[in-house]
Amino acid sequence: MALEPAITDLEQLKSHAEVACLLSWNAAAVEAAKFDRHELSIYVERTGLRGACATLKNDASLQYDALSDVTCVDWYPSDPRFEVIYHLFSTVTKKRVRLKVRLSDDDARVDSLTPLWPGADFFEREVFDLFGVRFQEHPNLKRIMMPDNWEGHPLRKDYPVEGYR
Amino acid sequence: MAEITPTPVLDAATDQTLVINMGPQHPSTHGVLHLLLEIDGETIVRIMPDIGYLHTGIEKTCEAKFYQQVVPLTDRIDYLCPMTNNLAYCLAVEKLLGLEIPPRAQWLRVMLNELTRINSHLVWLGTHALDIGAMTVFLYCFREREQILRLFEAVSGQRMMTSYFRIGGVAIEPPLDFLGRVKEFNDAFPEHVDEYEDLLTHNPIFMIRTKGVAHISKEDALALAATGPTLRASGIDVDLRRDAPYTGYENFKFNVPVATEGDVYARYLVRVAELRESQKIVAQALEGMPEGPVKADAPNVVLPDREKMKTQMEALIYHFKIVTEGFTVPAGEVYQAVESPRGEMGYYVVSDGTAKPYRVHMRAPSFANLQSLRKMCEGRLIADVVAAIGSIDIVLGDCDR
Numbered sequence: 409m410a411l412e413p414a415i416t417d418l419e420q421l422k423s424h425a426e427v428a429c430l431l432s433w434n435a436a437a438v439e440a441a442k443f444d445r446h447e448l449s450i451y452v453e454r455t456g457l458r459g460a461c462a463t464l465k466n467d468a469s470l471q472y473d474a475l476s477d478v479t480c481v482d483w484y485p486s487d488p489r490f491e492v493i494y495h496l497f498s499t500v501t502k503k504r505v506r507l508k509v510r511l512s513d514d515d516a517r518v519d520s521l522t523p524l525w526p527g528a529d530f531f532e533r534e535v536f537d538l539f540g541v542r543f544q545e546h547p548n549l550k551r552i553m554m555p556d557n558w559e560g561h562p563l564r565k566d567y568p569v570e571g572y573r
Numbered sequence: 574m575a576e577i578t579p580t581p582v583l584d585a586a587t588d589q590t591l592v593i594n595m596g597p598q599h600p601s602t603h604g605v606l607h608l609l610l611e612i613d614g615e616t617i618v619r620i621m622p623d624i625g626y627l628h629t630g631i632e633k634t635c636e637a638k639f640y641q642q643v644v645p646l647t648d649r650i651d652y653l654c655p656m657t658n659n660l661a662y663c664l665a666v667e668k669l670l671g672l673e674i675p676p677r678a679q680w681l682r683v684m685l686n687e688l689t690r691i692n693s694h695l696v697w698l699g700t701h702a703l704d705i706g707a708m709t710v711f712l713y714c715f716r717e718r719e720q721i722l723r724l725f726e727a728v729s730g731q732r733m734m735t736s737y738f739r740i741g742g743v744a745i746e747p748p749l750d751f752l753g754r755v756k757e758f759n760d761a762f763p764e765h766v767d768e769y770e771d772l773l774t775h776n777p778i779f780m781i782r783t784k785g786v787a788h789i790s791k792e793d794a795l796a797l798a799a800t801g802p803t804l805r806a807s808g809i810d811v812d813l814r815r816d817a818p819y820t821g822y823e824n825f826k827f828n829v830p831v832a833t834e835g836d837v838y839a840r841y842l843v844r845v846a847e848l849r850e851s852q853k854i855v856a857q858a859l860e861g862m863p864e865g866p867v868k869a870d871a872p873n874v875v876l877p878d879r880e881k882m883k884t885q886m887e888a889l890i891y892h893f894k895i896v897t898e899g900f901t902v903p904a905g906e907v908y909q910a911v912e913s914p915r916g917e918m919g920y921y922v923v924s925d926g927t928a929k930p931y932r933v934h935m936r937a938p939s940f941a942n943l944q945s946l947r948k949m950c951e952g953r954l955i956a957d958v959v960a961a962i963g964s965i966d967i968v969l970g971d972c973d974r
């Protein structure tokens with residue numbers, strides 16, 4: 409099972425219903441897409457995230473009705489620094505798609521998905537706690553893992569694994 | 574630097590309500606779960622879980638380890654299903670590497686994974702029944718669990734932190750007559766499930782404590798990111814073993830138990846039915862267990878056999894290189910989800926092309942399922958909280974990581 413090269417060309421990826429659906433919804437909001445190791449990732453523009461999720465959720469044939477996971481990757485020191493990653497799952501078609509939003513260090517904020525899926529609550533709090541990414545309109549954006557008086561965000565790459573901060 | 578927000582203490586809304594703490598030290602919270610309850614008499618007005626007491630930063634630790642060194646860390650996330658966590662992580666890295674796993678290793682993985690599910694469900698059943706007041710079931714469940722732990726010890730050398738699945742296969746060929754011992758246990762197991770069911774399924778006290786209690790609707794369970802038995806008991810038929818088969822589950826025939834009531838009793842029925850289904854999968858795995866190697870043919874990833882290492886120079890060099898500098902993984906990212914006893918256990922692994930993972934994220938089922946607790950408990954009695962916590966089967970190590 410040799411690895412196949414990743415496909416990053418939007419034109420080629422239009423054969424995936426998810427990409428086609430988002431492009432027809434708002435082509436300006438789709439920044440890029442990638443099909444690698446049988447997994448589809450779509451980079452979405454920050455302000456279009458909630459709309460993109462709602463589109464995928466309400467599309468009659470795709471029906472991405474469950475939010476599996478929200479997480480983040482810190483690409484310090486490159487800019488944009490953060491990638492917030494959303495894994496959507498459809499309990500009807502049993503397919504998965506990954507949405508990504510790139511955020512810069514000085515303005516790391518993105519719309520919360522709690523209006524669409526209340527279950528995004530804990531996931532977003534975790535990302536806020538460990539990476540310091542703000543989720544706008546989140547009803548209770550507080551630390552969840554670390555103590556409330558903790559300084560810094562432990563999963564950032566400039567935070568040491570051991571020793572003094 | 575983020576602003577620091579104060580401790581999430583609930584303010585009692587009116588003079589009529591009282592805020593109390595349940596946990597972190599409480600026998601029915603299955604670990605160190607701290608719940609803030611706002612109560613009006615015996616009725617719950619609001620409930621807020623406060624977690625993080627067991628946060629050990631495993632995701633951060635992973636970033637400082639070689640790929641193969643992360644396997645033992647994954648055991649420690651969820652002490653009731655170490656093999657499931659090993660499996661999810663190994664599958665993710667194998668997907669990143671594009672590695673093919675020999676059939677015997679796959680079947681061993683399926684078999685042990687189902688034994689792990691039985692193990693986990695037995696602990697759940699015993700402690701859940703104990704919470705509700707049935708003492709006997711606990712003793713019976715732990716009797717069988719002990720047998721499973723002995724099997725794990727035989728195959729991996731450890732009772733709980735097994736680390737038996739490795740990247741590229743399993744650690745070592747199981748000892749002689751191991752499969753015979755599994756068969757002996759497995760053949761006797763359905764009778765034991767009958768025993769548990771005799772004690773609980775039609776027990777009027779158990780039914781009063783669980784039927785209609787902590788109800789959650791299909792829509793709410795899905796919206797609150799519940800997975801696994803918690804979701805299936807509300808009527809959504811999703812099981813990743815069947816819907817997104819991994820490690821050879823497509824070769825096995827089993828049913829996915831689903832209930833529609835969405836209460837504690839439905840979740841109990843789903844899990845007990847899963848015990849029986851897992852037993853069937855183990856029986857099929859024993860019957861069709863293929864012969865052959867238990868490790869992939871990838872000398873730069875998989876440690877060589879001891880024998881080879883001592884007789885062949887090349888094997889020794891590979892061994893030395895893997896142990897001292899690890900192996901590199903092509904850059905990319907992968908999300909691999911498996912059906913753990915609690916729900917969807919997902920590993921999101923990002924590689925930047927070096928020998929250490931750039932990021933490992935665990936999508937923990939306990940963490941996500943805990944969000945349903947609020948919907949289940951508000952407006953109900955305090956005593957039902959205990960039944961509700963038990964019924965979503967959380968492991969706090971999994972929750973806090």
